Amino acid sequence: MKINYSTMTEHLGSSAVREILKITQGKDIISLAGGLPAEDFFPVEAVREAYSRALAGETSALQYGLTEGYIPLREQVAARLTRQGIPTDISEMLLTTGSQQAIDLLCKILLDPGDAVLVEAPTYMAALQVMNSYRADIHIVQSDESGMLPDHLEEQLRTHRPKLLYAVPTFNNPSGATWSKERREQVVSLCRRYGVLILEDNPYGEIKFDDSADAYPPSLAAIDRSCGEDSCVVYTGTFSKIVAPALRTGWIIGPAELIRVVAKAKQAADLHSSTIDQRALYELLRVFDLEGHIRLISREYHSRMKQLSAELASRGWEDAKFEEPRGGMFLWLKLSTAINTTGLLPFAVEQGVAFVPGEVFYSAKPVKNAMRLNFTHTPPELVPLALGRLEQAISQYSQSLETTLTPTLE
DSSP states (O other), rough: OOOOOGGGGGGGOOOOOHHHHHHTTSSOOOOOOSSOOGGOOOHOOOOOOOHHHHHOOOGGGOOOOTOOHHHHHHHHHHHHHHHTTTTGGGGGGGEEEEHHHHHHHHHHHOOOTEEEEOOOOOHHHHHHHHHTTTTTTEEEEEEEETEHHHHHHHHHHHHHOEEEEEEEEOOOOOTTOOOOOHHHHHHHHHHHHHHHHHEEEEEEEEEEEESSSTTHHHOOHHHTTTTSSSOOOOEEEESTTTOOGGGEEEEEOHHHHHHHHHHHHHHHTSSSOOHHHHHHHHHHHHSOHHHHHHHHHHHHHHHHHHHHHHHHHHOOOTBHHHHHHHBSSSSEEETTOOOOHHHHHHHHHHHTEEEGGGGGSSSSSSSEEEEEEEEESOOOGGGGHHHHHHHHHHHHHHHHHHHHHHHOOO
16 A cells, blocks of 8 residues: 655655664674774673662562653762752653653754754764754854854854754764863853753763863853753763663753653653663662773773874875864764765775765765764774775775766777
8 A cells, every 4th residue: 555654754864874884784894983882891790780680679670660760860860960060950851762862852842844953064963864854944053173153153043043052062973073161151151142942962971081170161051050040951961872872871951841841742752761771770870880981981982092093194195184082982084075975985885894974964065075983883903904994995986086087088
């Protein structure tokens, strides 16, 4: 039979990373594409013991739970956020199935077709995917290495009267960039003045390469809440990068009234996130040294980033440019403007290496000669081989361009 899909399905895009992961499954391909943590550092034994404690005499761990999430875990998360300068009450929090669901639920309750949203460029592709599914009108705010440009932000606020500004200001996905404190304060001030909600997405912010206490600026949420008035920042994070992705536990915090509406949207989606996973995560955090674990993976990821950076610099590729990120999981590489990385990808896969082409991180006017490289998942000993394969792919791609552009003589 012919299926009559809704108009919404016309705006559903697929995830470029998920499609690349499908291509690489079961093949001898080194993937620098996905945002995957290093499996070597998953706290497997601690997680196993946490599930055992969660199930020990507790049949309720297998029962339906609260839409907002397991109260003891919410209390733990609220306490951690408060220590990070974001004073939080559990009435202002809802646990989600990863932070991706938080983005979707917030957009669901805010956006009607044609509503304006402001974003950086480049920005997280799956957030763009969500916004497009709700038929939002997405507008780019010009940015530099310190963050959104205040003058252009104010111009966009006046012109488009957006409902939402979406940003990843700490170790941006894909660029790895981090906004300065001054820019954060200016963005929060402008959005408060114009009555625009900010969605601060912070899945990578705890993976810091500098241990000093004052090395990084406060979150937008911390700046906003220090104003002592009604909050304009909705903040989302996840345990996926600092514990393990399979636990699928994230959170969203914001004004209590907004969180109540988000809870209604979640009830319609899945009633609640996995109770047993939340109970196990609570048990894990009760005895596990999470802060020590974060320091451990941060040191390892810093080492892996430095190795990737050094390997890239040693290749001497023409016009190649990148900045070392100060944390997170990604390095943003720009090649010669003659190279379209979407066109390069098939050559790379043929050689046995994968990356994410840059253009999928833009809502308009994409940069086509850039790529996102993940440095956390690939074993260090495979990085030289991966870049050797990428170098071969670039050479073959460049030769194919020359063949196409060279006229044949008859």
